[in-house]
Amino acid sequence: MTEMMHNPESGGPSGGWGSVKSIARIIGDERPSPMVLEELARQNKPGGVMCVSCAWPKAVNYHPFEFCENGAKATISDLTSARCTPEFWTDHTVTALRDWKDYNLEQTGRLTHPLRYDSATDRYVEVAWEDAFEDIGKTLQSLPRESVVFYSSGHAGLEASYLYALLARTYGNNNLPQSSNMCHETTSVGLQKVIGSPVGTIVWDDLEKADAFFFFGQNPGSNSPRFLHPLQEAKKRGAKIVTFNPVMEQGLVSFVNPQSPVDMLTGRETQISDEYLQVRAGGDIAAILGLCKVLVEADDAALVSGAPRFLDVPFIDEHTVGFDSFIDLIRSTEWSTIEAESGLTEDAIRRAGEIYAHAERVIGVYGMGLTQHSQGALNVAMVVNLLLLRGNIGREGAGCCPVRGHSNVQGQRTVGIAEKAKLIPMDKLKSLFDFDPPTEDGVTIVDAVKGMMAGKIKVTISLGGNLVRAVPDQKAMENAWAQQDLTVVVSTKLNRSHLFPGTKSYILPCLSRLERDEQATGAQSVTTEDSFSHISGSVGKRTPASKHLRSELAIVTGIARATVAPSPTLKWDEWTGDYGLVRDLIEATYPDQFEHYNDRMFKPGGFYRGNAAHERVWKTEEKKAVFTTPKQLNALAFSDAEGRHRLVTMRSNDQFNTTVYGYSDRFRGIEGTRDVVLMCADDIQSAGLHEGQVITLVSDFEDGITRELPGLTVTKHNLPQGTIGAYYPEANVLVAIDHHDELSKTPASKAVPVRIQVKTHAAL
Template sequence: MADQIPNPKAERPAGGWGSLKSIARIYGDTSPTPAMLEELARQNKPKGFMCVSCAWPKPKNYHPFEFCENGAKATLSDLTSARCTPDFWNDHTVAELRDWKDHDLEHTGRLTHPLRYDAGADRYVETTWDEAFTAIGKVLKPLLRESVVFYSSGHAGLEASYLYALLARAYGNNNLPQSSNMCHETTSVALNQVIGSPVGTIVWEDLEKADAFFFFGQNPGTNSPRFLHPLQEAKKRGAKIVTFNPVIEQGLVSFVNPQSPVDMLTGRETAISDEYCQVQAGGDIAAILGLCKVVVEADDGAVAEGSARVLDIAFIEEHTTGFDTFVSAVRETAWADIERESGLTEAQIRRAGDIYVQAERVIGVYGMGLTQHSQGSLNIQMLVNLLLLRGNIGREGAGCCPVRGHSNVQGQRTVGIAEKTKLIPMDKLKALFDFDPPTEDGMTIVDAVKGLMAGKVKAFISLGGNLVRAVPDQKEMEAAWAAQDLTVMVSTKLNRSHLFPAKQAFILPCLSRLERDDQETGNQSVTTEDSFSHISGSIGKRPPASKHLKSELAIVAGLAKAVLEPNPRLTWDAWTGDYSLVRDLIERTYPKDFKDYNARMFEPGGFYRGNNAHERIWNTEQKKAVFTRPHRLNALSFEDADGRYRLVTMRSNDQFNTTIYGYSDRFRGIEGTRDIVLMSEGDIAAAGLREGQKVALVSDFGDGKRRSLPGLEVRAHKLPRGTIAAYYPECNVLNAIDHHDALSKTPASKAIPVRIEA
């Protein structure tokens, strides 16, 4: 649908010269080291390094350049020549830096020394590693075990992650929330209930055999641009692509391949979506039910005519349960209700449904546009319903494809960073390390934030991340974070979370994945897991940004030695000297997933740890795949009302999660600012506003708390009526910590109830 451009000022299409110009601009901003080209050539290849940005898989048959625009920006950012040394604090206080933008904090450069907060001077000051570890241990040892949280972003490799989870459990709790709590925990919970797998079911080869891709709330142009290559190849072989998204994302409209000389020289575009359905925020349940209705009606027609069934009856009878109940709901739901709740016409849904019916092999792709809703789990289970109707899970060219963000966010869960005890082989940990792991479930992110606000959480250890900026109720979180006894942040650069130090606070600077990690047995390798459950090795080659940096694993080991009582089975020094020993432990703990781990870690494309649902083995309670009867037609926790809008939070083309590389969102025609709110022309007129006017967004959650974000400029954009959009993480101040998915507690950031104050 290449004519559907969201803004006449926007650059089109995705990829092409615009992508190269954007990379060149970030190059100019960061002034990276001369090794940039060598590192980009090594990115996402065997014996190279695995991208520190998203978790998109690495193909066996890789391109000469196996990186995307965002991956290149992440690499340039790590290779910056800028350094944030202790001298930086001679000129700046913590209070002063709270007025800085996220982008400006990022561009102070790489942290070079371990730092301790000096409350009297309101500055961080240089400390030694031994002093930091000793002081941290002194605070943690007497604290109630349940009052300490061990958080992890999705960056650290599998080896450090395994030891981090071991540290927490040896300390005495399962308080191991992770960044997936804020994005794809809904996937882990919802998929597990209905197919018995917490992750997606497809592998790379399925992309090459699919006849159709159905996208829901996922933006490959900005968040996973390497996905556009297999989509372009799919279009060339005649596959169809259907997109459901409130916002028109340029990567799903058209694409110029920057690795194709012909495309680049001629500007030849590949049109991506055959149908682009701008569902209203929260309307996916109704839209998917409409697609299912098309399939069921087509099957009814086939039965009446005596022709081949549209439903895969053999699969449904052998492999599923709950079909009759679900189909009753499909038949009972009127098209008028589906249109009202989805914001789409029956004709639009029927065109999309016909593509699904005609395709033999379909992959359902989704992102946080499905997961971050009050009924996000139902969103995902409805997509599974659609796939099950025609047997599109567990066979070639078909399946469920959640697209993950952080590079190792899925892998960290695999090796034990999880707050739910049922996910962890506690008996094996007890046998391996001779201690009794705690048996009570730990805190999710929502639990931890509420614990902070209630004063019950006294210390927070963060293995990466920028949690204060990333969570809802940001203003309350800032105050609660600073009220703790201790904060410890393992980081490569400054971020906003550093600016609300606790009574004692430490910043522990770590190596980047691109840098050499020299230990007793030489330069160490680490591993990560991608969205398709493949494990890949990664080796850094660049000299560290500072001789004072430690690896994430070495930092975890240092903390453990300072905090835990001696245990001859916990050989932290040996593990630090040789990471292969940690991989042996992971294999012994998870033998099915990591068989011959050390020998296989550099296989092209990574080695597959397997997925039972991919083989049609359903590890559900019923031992079958489960059809889910929807109990509602929208994913909201609130009703529509006059003056109430559904706010979608979004990322720009120049950011990765909370990291802001610059101020260019070229696909939306927004340059030089992030202080905007996008609205349809109809909504602007109906509200008596004008384009360019400054307004405030005000939370309409209904709990009596005042949450507002002022100073936003109104911009006209092609959106469904009643749906507006603005940037994350700035909009986190508007979301309530209690506004989350009912099952997973993932914050509902894709339909926040707000009002507009002129």
């Protein structure tokens, strides 16, 4: 184990002046509207605008500034003064732009007009909205329904998302994969199986009552920085924080609160983690089993001595199944096996286990470091096992907390964007809209990509996102995407998905959530769902970047009108004119969760749509919470071999998903480049390399396909032996489309088998 300490490779603590300087640099790059400060001041507040970045909840008792570094960067980016007009294409061809970096595409600015790809000139040209809709509709009508995919990123509000799902089903399929397929679908499937809820179980008040937080594979410093405020408060009241992560993430090491004048003036840091255990990539199952073993051993000793027990036996007896089998595995697994699989020492795990055993209320927090594995659902189940042993689900100050990475990714699933037919109240849709919804399951992202590669998927409509860049097997995906009959991407800025157009291709530019959305009945509002299942309203006030932009909802209904046969129950124009009518439809479809929707949408902190597991009502097949006995003690689909490394794909603090804001990863001390491979000193030495050497990473996934990422500079970093790191999305080229979680098909991007090749001896 690496002891908790200041990370010498970082650029200092999270938050503080480093955060301020980073925001200032983005302001200099983007030269945003002078109203950016006003927008930041009303971000994540009642009646304000909900951040377009992460899905961290909105507190009832909010701070003067309820935004973080990443949220500020996203806002500044949306309000950039740069414009990508049709004249841009006079000097640039699509093919030439493929050599541009993601950052340079981002810097072209906001798209201003709807565009159609012209293959004769290899450029996009301006097109009228209605002409685009008509052509899209005719193409869709001519194709087999199963050959069309309706993908969505996590950006669009609940209103547009509901109508998008309705569009797909009235068209005739459930092909509604979503960005959660690539990150937290493992949560949706894994948690549903063991506690009967596809989402986390805690609410905001639980953060204030927890005695301990156990983090697994989640990085609040870069991915949800506002989480650091309640963590700082927790530390002040004496709560303990334990972190399991292969990477020493600065946000879980120390934090300087930008909202505190004293902290900012003095540089006073709050130590976040009491114990920081750098588990091997893929070793969390064994590590958590070790924690459970500590607890069981303490409980055995308590039984002998007559002391209070450490297991919550009444809870286990009343609310769970599978306990006996799991406890047998705990007792029979040797510490030497746990150490070998986790890469941690028994002593380190015991220290963490003692904290868990003596904490009355514990929240288990996890992110993509658990979900993006071939046994990701088993990872999630192990977190639940740990919590169930002490009754830490369904009571105050305790529960399961998966942290979502996009502002409405959870909410879109809630209102119908899902490929699994059983998750949708089809009877309600049939009654409301007088049609027979399709009953056959649709495709996941993995299925869709493989379908494109096989020539079976002919059209992809993409409501936001950068799918070509975000998925595994990037090179194959670029070729497959371009072989489609039609590609349509709803976007605010250029990205790589635009650069591989199908036979027909459209870029449809949309409003930002920050911008005023005027429709027939006046200014409209939208709603989003956060990671704690609360729904909040969002009001855009800024002048749109172009008068030619349309809202995401208006684009969805425009495609729908041109595609789906007219029906008196499908009132696309009326719904476009008044989003409140769409919220009425959502309430009618999901009455138990959205009661009085329009009246409650601006409630401070959002309104809670409920969660059965939070009330200890288990909607599993067994009608109880389920202990899972793991079939293996690592989350891998491959074995260790000489020369094989486990690659973790990572984000810098200067990006959000595939959007790259700059080349400053100050937490890791990396400036001016993203072309690096991070390795510990022992791995560098044992591989016969030296720091600064340029190498090629080659996929070691055993499917006979060559995948490689050249030009990476060896950079020493604090990682466990055998675990190396490289940046997402660049490293996606090394991830095989068939390397994914068994249950959810979420790509296994957090333990990719790779080898190192030296193709040049040049050093920087």
